[in-house]
Amino acid sequence: MILLQIKNQSNPLNISGVLFFGTMGMLALAIGLVLFIIFHQRRVIRYQLQLKEMEEEQQKILLNASIRWQEEERQRIAADLHDDAGPLLATARLYLNENLVKQDINTQLQAIYNAKQIIDDTIQLIRNISHSLMPPTLKNFGLESAVNDLFQKITGSGSMNASSRFHDYRQRLRPEQELLVFRVIQELVNNILKHSNASFIHVTQNYNADKFFIRLHHDGRGITQADVERLNKSALGLGLKNIQSRARVLQAKIDFEKDMSQTYYKVTLEVPVEEYEMIT
Amino acid sequence: MLIISVLMAVYLIYSLITFSNNSFDSVPSGITAMLFFFYCIFYLFERVKDPTSLFLYSSPAFWVVVAIIIYSAGTFFPFIYAQNYINKPDFNQEYKLIHSTLYVIKNFLFGAAMLISDKTVKSSYTMNKKK
Numbered sequence: 406m407i408l409l410q411i412k413n414q415s416n417p418l419n420i421s422g423v424l425f426f427g428t429m430g431m432l433a434l435a436i437g438l439v440l441f442i443i444f445h446q447r448r449v450i451r452y453q454l455q456l457k458e459m460e461e462e463q464q465k466i467l468l469n470a471s472i473r474w475q476e477e478e479r480q481r482i483a484a485d486l487h488d489d490a491g492p493l494l495a496t497a498r499l500y501l502n503e504n505l506v507k508q509d510i511n512t513q514l515q516a517i518y519n520a521k522q523i524i525d526d527t528i529q530l531i532r533n534i535s536h537s538l539m540p541p542t543l544k545n546f547g548l549e550s551a552v553n554d555l556f557q558k559i560t561g562s563g564s565m566n567a568s569s570r571f572h573d574y575r576q577r578l579r580p581e582q583e584l585l586v587f588r589v590i591q592e593l594v595n596n597i598l599k600h601s602n603a604s605f606i607h608v609t610q611n612y613n614a615d616k617f618f619i620r621l622h623h624d625g626r627g628i629t630q631a632d633v634e635r636l637n638k639s640a641l642g643l644g645l646k647n648i649q650s651r652a653r654v655l656q657a658k659i660d661f662e663k664d665m666s667q668t669y670y671k672v673t674l675e676v677p678v679e680e681y682e683m684i685t
Numbered sequence: 686m687l688i689i690s691v692l693m694a695v696y697l698i699y700s701l702i703t704f705s706n707n708s709f710d711s712v713p714s715g716i717t718a719m720l721f722f723f724y725c726i727f728y729l730f731e732r733v734k735d736p737t738s739l740f741l742y743s744s745p746a747f748w749v750v751v752a753i754i755i756y757s758a759g760t761f762f763p764f765i766y767a768q769n770y771i772n773k774p775d776f777n778q779e780y781k782l783i784h785s786t787l788y789v790i791k792n793f794l795f796g797a798a799m800l801i802s803d804k805t806v807k808s809s810y811t812m813n814k815k816k
Contacts, residue, residue, distance in 0.1 A: 421776070423766075432755065
């Protein structure tokens with residue numbers, strides 16, 4: 406229609422102006438659009454780069470935390486072996502020295518009995534170290550039993566009431582997944598024991614729509630997602646970083662929040678599980 | 686997009702067959718210019734949306750598209766007025782000035798695209814040679 410109207414115009418008045426300004430306007434529009442697209446793309450690329458850098462930074466922090474944790478764990482095991490097992494075995498060796506054959510039979514029996522006691526203690530100590538590395542209950546009976554075992558020990562100490570309820574745990578997770586979930590629970594419980602001053606911990610488990618949920622409630626001083634993000638940027642919160650790096654390995658989501666009633670703190674671990682990943 | 690292109694092609698063939706006047710045919714020229722303009726803008730927006738694409742201006746296709754955008758946007762008004770006023774000396778002079786300038790710019794940008802393309806070919810050739 407516009408073209409026809411222009412065609413029908415008989416008066417060429419101002420044609421030159423329309424042509425000039427029209428062309429300039431169209432060129433300005435075209436150049437403006439091209440520039441807008443270029444700058445927009447540059448901004449998008451810059452934003453993506455920033456995002457990538459932040460992600461790399463986060464990965465680096467998690468990796469450092471993981472390495473530090475491993476070193477601390479090695480130091481702890483080394484200290485346990487050196488300070489406890491070493492002296493015990495050295496004492497046992499003292500009892501069983503060459504002079505023992507020259508002693509009378511009663512002294513010999515006493516020395517052997519003492520050495521036996523010490524060796525039993527050493528065996529127990531090494532067993533404890535081994536259990537702390539890989540809990541046998543978890544390996545043999547699964548996550549539910551391992552968590553119950555852990556909570557029985559906590560409740561037994563009298564410092565806190567710890568309980569758990571597994572609603573849908575007919576099928577076990579894969580062993581490596583179970584170990585990671587257990588370590589996350591252990592670390593969370595450890596943090597609660599150390600920092601929260603809570604009077605109870607309650608863990609519930611659920612399975613829904615290919616997702617394995619672990620929820621942990623406590624009534625002490627807790628942290629929310631904002632605190633976690635703040636701690637992630639600092640060198641503090643090694644335990645939290647370990648939890649997150651384990652969650653990342655599990656491809657799980659972990660949320661720290663305050664309960665709806667604003668009384669309890671809640672941590673939710675959401676592990677994606679496919680049917681073939683579960684073993685009966 | 687494909688439907689619009691087909692319809693446009695049909696219309697252009699039709700106007701080519703039916704156009705008897707020796708003068709300039711403004712309607713198909715104007716519509717074609719606009720169509721090229723929108724297609725090129727659409728292409729650029731599609732490229733921006735692609736997260737894997739590098740900086741737009743590092744590809745020869747970008748300069749070809751910019752050349753077409755500038756030429757089609759700049760010639761739109763001269764084209765739609767040409768049918769009625771091309772015989773008027775003042776208009777004719779202005780038309781030629783605008784069209785020739787844009788034509789030079791377009792070819793200049795095509796040249797830039799070819800140079801970028803040439804550089805890419807050369808660098809990959811050198812890399813292969815080094816291997």
